[in-house]
Amino acid sequence: MLPSHITQEIETLSLKSKLSDKQKKEVTGRIDQMYEDAKISPGEAIGIITAESFGEPSTQMTISSFHFAGVAEMNVTVGLVRLIEIFDARKIPSTPRMEIPLKAKYHTVETVRDVASKIKETKLGDVAETISINVAKGCIEIEPDRKILRDLDIKPAYLLEKISEGLKGMDVKENKTSLVVKPKEKELPLSEIYKLKEKAKSIHIRGIKGITQILPVKEETGYIVYCAGSNMKEALQLDEADTARINTNHIFEIAHVLGIEAARVAIINEANKVISDQGLDIDVRHIMFLADVMTRGGVIKGVTRTGITGEKESVIARASFETPIKHIINASLIGERDDLSSVVENVILNQPVPLGTGLPGLTAQPFKETKP
Numbered sequence: 220m221l222p223s224h225i226t227q228e229i230e231t232l233s234l235k236s237k238l239s240d241k242q243k244k245e246v247t248g249r250i251d252q253m254y255e256d257a258k259i260s261p262g263e264a265i266g267i268i269t270a271e272s273f274g275e276p277s278t279q280m281t282i283s284s285f286h287f288a289g290v291a292e293m294n295v296t297v298g299l300v301r302l303i304e305i306f307d308a309r310k311i312p313s314t315p316r317m318e319i320p321l322k323a324k325y326h327t328v329e330t331v332r333d334v335a336s337k338i339k340e341t342k343l344g345d346v347a348e349t350i351s352i353n354v355a356k357g358c359i360e361i362e363p364d365r366k367i368l369r370d371l372d373i374k375p376a377y378l379l380e381k382i383s384e385g386l387k388g389m390d391v392k393e394n395k396t397s398l399v400v401k402p403k404e405k406e407l408p409l410s411e412i413y414k415l416k417e418k419a420k421s422i423h424i425r426g427i428k429g430i431t432q433i434l435p436v437k438e439e440t441g442y443i444v445y446c447a448g449s450n451m452k453e454a455l456q457l458d459e460a461d462t463a464r465i466n467t468n469h470i471f472e473i474a475h476v477l478g479i480e481a482a483r484v485a486i487i488n489e490a491n492k493v494i495s496d497q498g499l500d501i502d503v504r505h506i507m508f509l510a511d512v513m514t515r516g517g518v519i520k521g522v523t524r525t526g527i528t529g530e531k532e533s534v535i536a537r538a539s540f541e542t543p544i545k546h547i548i549n550a551s552l553i554g555e556r557d558d559l560s561s562v563v564e565n566v567i568l569n570q571p572v573p574l575g576t577g578l579p580g581l582t583a584q585p586f587k588e589t590k591p
Contacts, residue, residue, distance in 0.1 A: 221251055262578035264562065269505040276499040277302060295468070301493050305470065305486060308513065308521030315449035316468050317430070320461040321442045331435045331442045334459045336371060337426065338444055339433045343382065344420035346373065352412055358401040359416050373424065385422035386415065427453045451476045471519060479514050486510040486519075533557050535564035 221229075229250065233243045259265055281298040296304065296314045304312055325334055344350070348364040363378060375393065382398060383391045390403045400419065407415070432447035441461075449469040455462050455476070467473060468489060474482035487503070487510045494501050512527055513520055520526035524541040531537050534550040534557045550557075559565055562572050571577040 221247075221254055225250065225254070262575050264572075264574045265508065267562065269508050272501055272505045273509070276494070276501055279499065280497045297493060297496060302490065305489050305493070306509065306513070306522045308470075308519045308523070308526060310471055312449075312468055312470075314447070314468075315429070317446040317449045317451065317454060318464075318466045319444040319446060319454055319457070320440065320464040321444065321459055322461050323441060325459050326441050330459075331444075334457075335433045335435045335444050337459075338430055338446065338454075338457070340426040340428055340430045340448070341371060341373075341424045342420065343378075343385070343422040343424055346371070346378070346424060347420075350416055350419055352409075352416055353399075354409065356401070357406045357412065358399050359412065359419060361398040361400065361419065362396060363398065371425070378424065381424050382419070382422060386419065389415075427457075474519055479517055479519075482519055483510045483514040486513060531561075533559070533561050533564045535559075535567055536561055539563050539567065 229243070229247055233246070238246065277299060280302065294314060295316050296312065300313070319338060321331065321334060325331060343361070346363055346367050347361050349360075349362045351360050351362075352358075353360050361382070363375070368375070368378070379391055379393055379398060382400065383389070386400060388403060390401045392399050392401075400415070427446075427450045429448040429450040430446045434445040436443050436445060449467045449472055451465065451467050451469070451472050452475075454460060454465050470482055470485045470489065473485045487506050490506045490510070491503060494506075509522075513522070520530070522528065524537075528540045529537060534546055534555055538546040549555075557564060559568065559570065560573060562574060565572045
């Protein structure tokens with residue numbers, strides 16, 4: 220029996236190709252046979268097949284490679300390093316990256332430039348010519364770069380407001396050429412003023428937090444702003460962005476903003492991209508299977524001793540991966556039982572594996588002797 224989405228697709232394509240009832244029946248029969256042939260046989264060791272399907276081709280992958288056309292600071296991790304990052308479920312990728320496609324009405328050079336500058340995070344240190352300590356008066360003097368403020372369309376009053384928000388409990392005033400930051404109540408020691416000065420440099424003025432570099436690129440589908448850094452939650456609030464096509468390589472961020480199903484799709488897409496970029500071919504069903512295992516509990520868990528492997532029911536299977544003494548002692552202390560239902564533990568104990576031909580229990584019925 221074919222799934223409903225395949226049946227619907229057959230109906231659509233049959234109408235489009237103007238197939239007769241006989242041709243449609245023949246096509247459906249052939250697809251049904253292909254679907255049955257593609258199914259996994261009962262007792263198939265799909266875990267081992269998936270592991271081998273990843274393990275063998277990944278030996279041909281480059282260990283570490285970086286590439287991002289145009290800007291040196293916007294490199295992105297690819298190859299084996301990125302694959303390990305995905306399947307180990309690292310909380311933060313080594314090179315977070317986001318793609319923000321723009322809506323059709325913003326596809327002019329001027330508007331793209333404006334939107335890109337709006338996306339990139341701007342800190343006080345980026346728009347200040349100098350940030351210095353006035354030791355005599357016990358205050359910090361910030362001299363803004365007027366040209367940069369003009370280019371970014373940042374008004375002095377807006378800058379003053381942002382500094383006041385970033386430095387709570389401080390009195391921020393505007394002089395002729397600079398902004399003066401001074402404690403409201405008492406004088407601070409020089410060491411505290413120095414810390415305040417360093418904190419002032421990182422005050423967020425505008426843009427999306429975490430986006431350190433931007434690169435607008437014109438592609439067939441329109442303009443896309445490639446970003447070094449990732450902040451999907453804020454990017455989805457941009458009016459200029461085509462929010463349905465925003466993408467990031469930060470899988471945990473996707474899970475937090477869009478949910479676990481979206482994270483599962485992201486794992487599949489990211490792994491598939493890394494593998495295909497290396498010129499390798501792994502059946503997508505192996506990647507889907509691994510993504511399912513990583514996300515089945517509602518949270519992302521890596522193929523590590525604290526993730527998927529640490530949750531195995533078998534004590535011997537857990538012990539065979541890493542830290543065996545720890546697993547065996549803990550199991551002994553609580554009197555844990557091992558039913559020997561998987562592959563590893565039966566191989567260790569030199570028993571038939573309960574898969575394939577070892578799955579069914581066979582009994583032999585001897586023939587009764589017949590008297591001549």
